Amino acid sequence: MTEFPKPPFDKQRALTPPGRDADMDPRPDYGEAHYKGSGRLAGRKAIVTGGDSGIGRAVALAFAREGADVLVSYYDEHDDARETCRLVETAGRKAVPMPGDIKDAKHCRAIVDKAASEFGQVDILVNNAAHQKTFENPEEISDEEWEVTFATNIHAMFYLVKAALTHMKPGSAIINTTSVQADSPSPQLLAYAATKGAIQNFTGGLAQMLAERDIRVNCVAPGPIWTPLIPATMPLEKAREFGMQVPMKRPGQPCELAPVYVMLAGPESSYVSGATIAVTGGKPVI
Template sequence: MHDTPLADPRTKYPVPPFAQQQQTPPGQQPAMDPVPDCGEDSYVGAGRLAGRKAIITGGDSGIGRAVAIAYAREGADVLVSYLDEHQDAEATAGFVRKAGRKCVLVPGDIQSRAHCQAIVQRAVDELGGVDILVNNAAFQMSHKSLQELTEEEFDKTFRTNVYATFFLTQAAAPHMPPGACVINTASINADKPNATLVAYAATKGALQNLTGGLAQLLAEQGIRVNCVAPGPVWTPLIPSTMGAEQAAKFGQNVPLKRPAQPAELAAPYVMLASEQASYISGARVAVTGGVPFI
């Protein structure tokens, strides 16, 4: 047996400044420099989710892809919901299927309640049920002036980040057995809002509060509800919603001086979905590179 050397968390992954880059929303992962690490070559499963059936929104790239890969290698079948990033979604499906698990791809806009209901029905019909719901998809745009933020954008941010979580959870709950779980992707912005992300930060505060309410309400059915609160994570959301200079410096201001790679987020999503987390509900797991939650 060989010891695995410790990795310095400050330098384990690329450190900014990165090359200046900008994309149109929602962004494409292969066009990023550096390309995010979603655990494609590193995540090793241990059967902790054997036989489970999971829905992951925003599962085409970034955190969602990292979670899909990890869940598949832990033994789960996966439905990947995504907007229209077909190339990224097909790549994610390839990793899931290579792990020997089923992957269902469902494109479409989760702002629509009907589409959210259709996602859940596809999981029931094609995976055989829903044991894990990961509400991960999000929309954000960065603005230096409040006057730049339109009513339409404010509404889109809330419908994508908060309404869809409600729609999906409401649709999935009747199909979820005792022991099932919901995991929401919150953010460090819930407690430490970035002034340039007013709408996004507000949705994450709402989502964190929604998690606590749902955990109490769904406990009656034996369903656990938790959230993961990331700090800066290097995903297509960054170069597609921030200016090139801002994206190049992304993550510099946290104690570890770099953004997380999506692969570094997989562990809490696996833990919260596993039997080892049977008494964890209503919790927030912070993954922030050293920024304290107080």
């Protein structure tokens, strides 16, 4: 609880969306030096969207060290995605990079087809990619911005799930990244928070639909997590103080999320479905 950086992050500069890992100061911790796998996902095949950096990279790394091969879906952050793939391969697992825009339903189907072709099966789908921007007033949010947020955060999730189910067998798992914003929305994140509420609801309904197929569906609700998205989408003064609002007085690191995704992906959580696991630095989610 005390080994990770605390704000203010005075050296951090504003980034161009969606942000790059190399421009972060301090750099996020993905677990490279300390995540130890134990074969909990041996032989499993996973898709992780938004896998180039942030939470997605930490999840891909943890999955690989637990024995899973990983398709890394990302937009166009090629340098960051190459590093994620390197980490997966260094763990002795197969990494498949897949750039493209998940707002496009055809691309979502192509992601799943690529995973099935490369791996022969799809066991785990992590819907993690997201888009956000901050605004002070509803009038500042353009129609296009609203549509992009929903298309990226919730529409793509539906397209990916529908495609993946063709290849998923009993025992498979779907894990969606929602947010503390689903239950405690910040007004400046009106569009983003609305999509995160939709994700939580989607997860609960889908878990009930897929129970008879023995496919579990859960979501993870992060609080403030230090990823490239933060200085790329928030005013710089807020990014430098990011995480001060929670009881631990710091943002979480991506590596602090990964073990939750591993737990939800593995057989140990066989009776967990339709759940939201909050990782919020001490902020209660009710």
